[in-house]
Every structure is written in structure tokens, then in C-alpha cells.
Amino acid sequence: MTPITFSLATCEWVLASDLDSCYKRTANHRIAMDETAKPLRIPPEMAIYAEKHEIFDLVQTLVTNLMVDKPEDPIQYLIVLLKRGSVEVPRVMLLGPPASGKRTVARKLCEHTQVIHITDSNILKEDTDLTKKALQYKAKQQEIPGDLWIKLIQQRLSKIDCVRRGWVLEGIPQTREEALSLQEAGVAPNHVDVYHVTFIWPEDKEVVQRLERLKAVSEKQLVAQLMQHHREVHALRKTYRNCLKVIDADQPHVDVFDQVLTYILSRHCSVAPHTPRVLLFGPPGSGKSLLAKLISQKYNIVNLCCGELLEAVSADATNMGELIKPYLESGQQVPDSMVLQILTERLSRLDCTTRGWVLHGFPRDLEQAEKLQESNFIPSRVFFLEMTDDVAIERVTLRSIDPVTGERYHSLYKPAPSPEVQTRLQFNPKDSEAQLLRQLKEYWANASSLQDLYPEAVHINADQDPHTVFESLESRLVGRLQNDA
CATH class of the missing domain: 3.40.50.300 (P-loop containing nucleotide triphosphate hydrolases)
Known part of the structure; x- marks a missing residue:
């Protein structure tokens, strides 16, 4: 037997x-x-x-x-x-x-x-x-x-x-x-x-x-x-x-x-679960959007990308939408007062207050972070995704999109499956090395003061497979949920 x-x-x-x-x-x-x-x-x-x-x-x-x-x-x-x-x-x-x-x-x-x-x-x-x-x-x-x-x-x-x-x-x-x-x-x-x-x-x-x-x-x-x-x-x-x-x-x-x-x-x-309020910081290419999506899907919380939120408001026929549309169309930065008004209105909605949220793309500097705190939207968990500028350049400048299928590719990590697809790939001008270097300079200029504002933030190595990074982030997220309670 x-x-x-x-x-x-x-x-x-x-x-x-x-x-x-x-x-x-x-x-x-x-x-x-x-x-x-x-x-x-x-x-x-x-x-x-x-x-x-x-x-x-x-x-x-x-x-x-x-x-x-x-x-x-x-x-x-x-x-x-x-x-x-x-x-x-x-x-x-x-x-x-x-x-x-x-x-x-x-x-x-x-x-x-x-x-x-x-x-x-x-x-x-x-x-x-x-x-x-x-x-x-x-x-x-x-x-x-x-x-x-x-x-x-x-x-x-x-x-x-x-x-x-x-x-x-x-x-x-x-x-x-x-x-x-x-x-x-x-x-x-x-x-x-x-x-x-x-x-x-x-x-x-x-x-x-x-x-x-x-x-x-x-x-x-x-x-x-x-x-x-x-x-x-x-x-x-x-x-x-x-x-x-x-x-x-x-x-x-x-x-x-x-x-x-x-x-x-x-x-x-033995207690009701506290509403998670997660804030993600990191340089361009660190995977904030993907990680926010994974967190949102697994824990059923609201995924808020500040840039996407502004674009959605701009597309609406509202007074605020009309006000911010010229800034977005010209590539200028939307004034902090407008961004904060839009963001706090969204964070006050029922889905955010009952389910919780994960926010990325805002705040970008100490002043914005302090204004968010003054509005009583205080994150319960903060994560800094860390990687070098060389890795960021490699990740961002080599990525492209297929305009026919909408599929995203990367010259090293996910090359086009055929010469036909390769010839029609398009690169976003925002992903140029010159543009990226300006963004990296701005990020590092503000990173230190933001880290001082959130001394209990968790720092995670983002120079890994995205799902490995998510597992590391999730383990800290669950641990902090227990500590909060």
C-alpha cells in the first residue's frame, strides 16, 4: 500500500x-x-x-x-x-x-x-x-x-x-x-x-x-x-x-x-479593520503605478494617480475642469491650490473613506505634503521605492507602446515579438533622457525633506522584479496594519 x-x-x-x-x-x-x-x-x-x-x-x-x-x-x-x-x-x-x-x-x-x-x-x-x-x-x-x-x-x-x-x-x-x-x-x-x-x-x-x-x-x-x-x-x-x-x-x-x-x-x-491610507513615493520608473494597481486589486482600496485624476477632471465639463485644461494642454504644472482642491474632494468621497486609498504622484514636495496634512488627509502607511538613476534611465527611456494593440514593450525586458510590431512602436516624448533627468533632479531635490516629514516610512529596494517588490511592500503593509491595531 x-x-x-x-x-x-x-x-x-x-x-x-x-x-x-x-x-x-x-x-x-x-x-x-x-x-x-x-x-x-x-x-x-x-x-x-x-x-x-x-x-x-x-x-x-x-x-x-x-x-x-x-x-x-x-x-x-x-x-x-x-x-x-x-x-x-x-x-x-x-x-x-x-x-x-x-x-x-x-x-x-x-x-x-x-x-x-x-x-x-x-x-x-x-x-x-x-x-x-x-x-x-x-x-x-x-x-x-x-x-x-x-x-x-x-x-x-x-x-x-x-x-x-x-x-x-x-x-x-x-x-x-x-x-x-x-x-x-x-x-x-x-x-x-x-x-x-x-x-x-x-x-x-x-x-x-x-x-x-x-x-x-x-x-x-x-x-x-x-x-x-x-x-x-x-x-x-x-x-x-x-x-x-x-x-x-x-x-x-x-x-x-x-x-x-x-x-x-x-x-x-477583534476590531474592525482600520481604513488603509497608503502613500507611494519613488523616482520615475520605480513602479509606483503598477504597485498601486496591485495593492488596489488585492485589498479593494481606491487607486489614485494624481496625474490621471487631473486628466479625468479636465475631460469633464465642470468649472474646475475648464480651469486646469490649459495647464495640462500646455504641459505646465497645475497650481497646487487647484490640485489640492481636486484631490481632497476625491479623497472625501465614500469609497475612499470606507475602503481606503493608495495615492501616488502627489505630493511632490514638502509644501504639498504639509498642505495635504493640514487638510487632515494623513497617510497611515508611507513607502519610498528606491533605485539608482541609471536603473531609472534604463527602465524609462527604452520603453515604448504599440499604437495598434496598446501593448507596452521594453527594448530589454519585453522586446517586440516581431519585426512588424517593432517598426510601428512609438516612444513617448516624455520618456526622453533629457526630460527624465529633469524629473530625477526634481525628485531627489525633494526626497530628503519628504523623508523627514514621514520618519516612519518604509524604504524598499525597487531594483527587483515588480512582483518581488510587491511582496516586500505587502509584507510591510500587513505588518503595519497589525501594529496600527
């Missing part, structure tokens, strides 16, 4: 509540009711105040507790929660295949946080009518009906120790159907930990020992458990997909536990 080999791969954390998306759907519905209405603008001071005083976090936590516990007197219940000081207790689900370390992590987690460890076996130790009924099925070697099992879980979690201290559900739920039934019953976790396995023998000795000990279980039974897990894990992830945190679990359980504990004890795992 073919030997069974597998290893731990990843561990994912999910914030089960989704108030933020609810707010977005409600707001979008209100706007859709009147297509002629102007875009709703929200003063930036509101978001800044709310984040500073953790209003979003507080409201989400209160409402979540309210919906889970369903008290008869909601007002008094909320007053008690607020007086208690900490309105959130851990409600954790640890899921995974055989030998994934759920039991070890669950026990250590309960020791450190004093939450209640709940397993399918200790649920059945309760002396209640429901457990007696369930044990009758067990005695007949029959499966406990799903609705009865959900009632048993709900009964245990409603006890005062779980309500006050929180709980860890180990190996529960096992299917998407169970997960949905628990949600309907008001069992809402604030952390879901899903372990995955792949069919590769692990290098870690501790993991190997766990798997070898598991061989005491018949191979047929082990295969059945693994197949059951793999059938259900995708659906379970989909059930808790709204906020996802990935932790590498292919390592000793002590390291896994340290990351799990840190994440549970941090407020990040």
Missing part, C-alpha cells in the same frame, strides 16, 4: 464579523437610490477621530456581543459591558486534520488566557437532558443528529464561565453546515484557526513524531479523516472568509502557539 505522507502548510485566522462590509452595502444602496446625487463626502476628521479613539472597534465589539448573547435588556447589558472595561473575550475555533497540533495549542492557549477549553468529548460530560439524549445515540453507535449537536454546543457556551472568560472550540465545527448552524444559533467566534496539510512528509521532527504516534489509528481511518477534512476545509474557509490572517504552521507547535497567542491578545483580531 502506498505510504501516506503529508505536512502542515498554513494556518489561517479569520475575523468572523463583517460590520464593515455591512456599512458599505448600506451606504452604496443609499447612493444607488439616487443616481443623480453628487458623491457623498465624509469629512476626514470623522475617520481620524474614530480611529484615534477606537470608535469603530468599540461599536463593532458591542454590537457583536449584543447579537451573540441576546440579552433581554440590551441597554443595561451594554452599560455593564462598558463598565467592565474590556468588552471582548476570546471566542476561538481551532480546526484541522489529524496531528495538526490542535489539542496542544488549545491547551496552552487556555493556560495562558484562562479561557474554557471545549471539545466534543467534554461537551458530552455535561449532566443535562440534552447530553443524556445524545449519549443514547452514542451507546447505539449512531451519529448524533446535527440539530441536537448544535444545541449541545450552544448549551455549553451559554454557561457563565464561557460567557465571562471566553472559549476555545477544538475541532468544532467540522463542516460548513455545522458552521452555518452555529452562526444561526448565535455562536460567533472572533478568531477561526484553520490548519491545512499537503501530501509532503514534513522536515520538522516534532511534526513527524506526532504523525508517527497517529499511526496507532488504522491507516484506513486516517485516510478517511484526511479526506473528510480536505472535503470540508475549503467550505469552512469560505464561511469565515471576510478577514483573513495567515500564519505558517509548518513549524514546531511552540512557535505556532507564540504567534497564535500574540494574535489573540492583540486588539487587531
Whole structure:
């Protein structure tokens, strides 16, 4: 018989509540009711105040507790929660295949946080009518009906120790159907930990020992458990997909536990996600446009290129569009006051205030940056993309575009596929070396003062493959999101 080999791969954390998306759907519905209405603008001071005083976090936590516990007197219940000081207790689900370390992590987690460890076996130790009924099925070697099992879980979690201290559900739920039934019953976790396995023998000795000990279980039974897990894990992830945190679990359980504990004890795992406001700086050719596009696509935030925004406004039949059109047509710089007015109006719209934004192309100097700060549009994450002038010249001056297909090419990195395409390629006059050198001189003249204004900015080497740069930027972006929380 073919030997069974597998290893731990990843561990994912999910914030089960989704108030933020609810707010977005409600707001979008209100706007859709009147297509002629102007875009709703929200003063930036509101978001800044709310984040500073953790209003979003507080409201989400209160409402979540309210919906889970369903008290008869909601007002008094909320007053008690607020007086208690900490309105959130851990409600954790640890899921995974055989030998994934759920039991070890669950026990250590309960020791450190004093939450209640709940397993399918200790649920059945309760002396209640429901457990007696369930044990009758067990005695007949029959499966406990799903609705009865959900009632048993709900009964245990409603006890005062779980309500006050929180709980860890180990190996529960096992299917998407169970997960949905628990949600309907008001069992809402604030952390879901899903372990995955792949069919590769692990290098870690501790993991190997766990798997070898598991061989005491018949191979047929082990295969059945693994197949059951793999059938259900995708659906379970989909059930808790709204906020996802990935932790590498292919390592000793002590390291896994340290990351799990840190994440549970941090407020990040129990609060509404803060709105990301990302600012990208870098010389011409550093990849700001591509990186902004990738960030926007992955995190569903608004991609704002200042130059493209000005062109869009110029194309509109508005007073501001008519004012800036002569500047753009003549190649002159649009006055800062006009740029700032256009930009702040766009940043105040609902999509930017609820989803967040990534901005590039502005500010270009210290004065513009200070005016942006004075308008209360303060970035929460700032990145400087760094590379030498030689690399910038190579990237910019050798790029071209096919006027027929619109495809972009580069003499070194992406040459034309045929002589026919090569002959019709066009080079943008703005990409000339003389023009580029002027832009580089302007950038470096202002870079130092901008870096002083944003001392916590992250500096990333942009002289790499664009996707490698994105991975580096993303790792810092996610890390700062956790620190912000």
C-alpha cells in the first residue's frame, strides 16, 4: 500500500464579523437610490477621530456581543459591558486534520488566557437532558443528529464561565453546515484557526513524531479523516472568509502557539479593520503605478494617480475642469491650490473613506505634503521605492507602446515579438533622457525633506522584479496594519 505522507502548510485566522462590509452595502444602496446625487463626502476628521479613539472597534465589539448573547435588556447589558472595561473575550475555533497540533495549542492557549477549553468529548460530560439524549445515540453507535449537536454546543457556551472568560472550540465545527448552524444559533467566534496539510512528509521532527504516534489509528481511518477534512476545509474557509490572517504552521507547535497567542491578545483580531491610507513615493520608473494597481486589486482600496485624476477632471465639463485644461494642454504644472482642491474632494468621497486609498504622484514636495496634512488627509502607511538613476534611465527611456494593440514593450525586458510590431512602436516624448533627468533632479531635490516629514516610512529596494517588490511592500503593509491595531 502506498505510504501516506503529508505536512502542515498554513494556518489561517479569520475575523468572523463583517460590520464593515455591512456599512458599505448600506451606504452604496443609499447612493444607488439616487443616481443623480453628487458623491457623498465624509469629512476626514470623522475617520481620524474614530480611529484615534477606537470608535469603530468599540461599536463593532458591542454590537457583536449584543447579537451573540441576546440579552433581554440590551441597554443595561451594554452599560455593564462598558463598565467592565474590556468588552471582548476570546471566542476561538481551532480546526484541522489529524496531528495538526490542535489539542496542544488549545491547551496552552487556555493556560495562558484562562479561557474554557471545549471539545466534543467534554461537551458530552455535561449532566443535562440534552447530553443524556445524545449519549443514547452514542451507546447505539449512531451519529448524533446535527440539530441536537448544535444545541449541545450552544448549551455549553451559554454557561457563565464561557460567557465571562471566553472559549476555545477544538475541532468544532467540522463542516460548513455545522458552521452555518452555529452562526444561526448565535455562536460567533472572533478568531477561526484553520490548519491545512499537503501530501509532503514534513522536515520538522516534532511534526513527524506526532504523525508517527497517529499511526496507532488504522491507516484506513486516517485516510478517511484526511479526506473528510480536505472535503470540508475549503467550505469552512469560505464561511469565515471576510478577514483573513495567515500564519505558517509548518513549524514546531511552540512557535505556532507564540504567534497564535500574540494574535489573540492583540486588539487587531477583534476590531474592525482600520481604513488603509497608503502613500507611494519613488523616482520615475520605480513602479509606483503598477504597485498601486496591485495593492488596489488585492485589498479593494481606491487607486489614485494624481496625474490621471487631473486628466479625468479636465475631460469633464465642470468649472474646475475648464480651469486646469490649459495647464495640462500646455504641459505646465497645475497650481497646487487647484490640485489640492481636486484631490481632497476625491479623497472625501465614500469609497475612499470606507475602503481606503493608495495615492501616488502627489505630493511632490514638502509644501504639498504639509498642505495635504493640514487638510487632515494623513497617510497611515508611507513607502519610498528606491533605485539608482541609471536603473531609472534604463527602465524609462527604452520603453515604448504599440499604437495598434496598446501593448507596452521594453527594448530589454519585453522586446517586440516581431519585426512588424517593432517598426510601428512609438516612444513617448516624455520618456526622453533629457526630460527624465529633469524629473530625477526634481525628485531627489525633494526626497530628503519628504523623508523627514514621514520618519516612519518604509524604504524598499525597487531594483527587483515588480512582483518581488510587491511582496516586500505587502509584507510591510500587513505588518503595519497589525501594529496600527
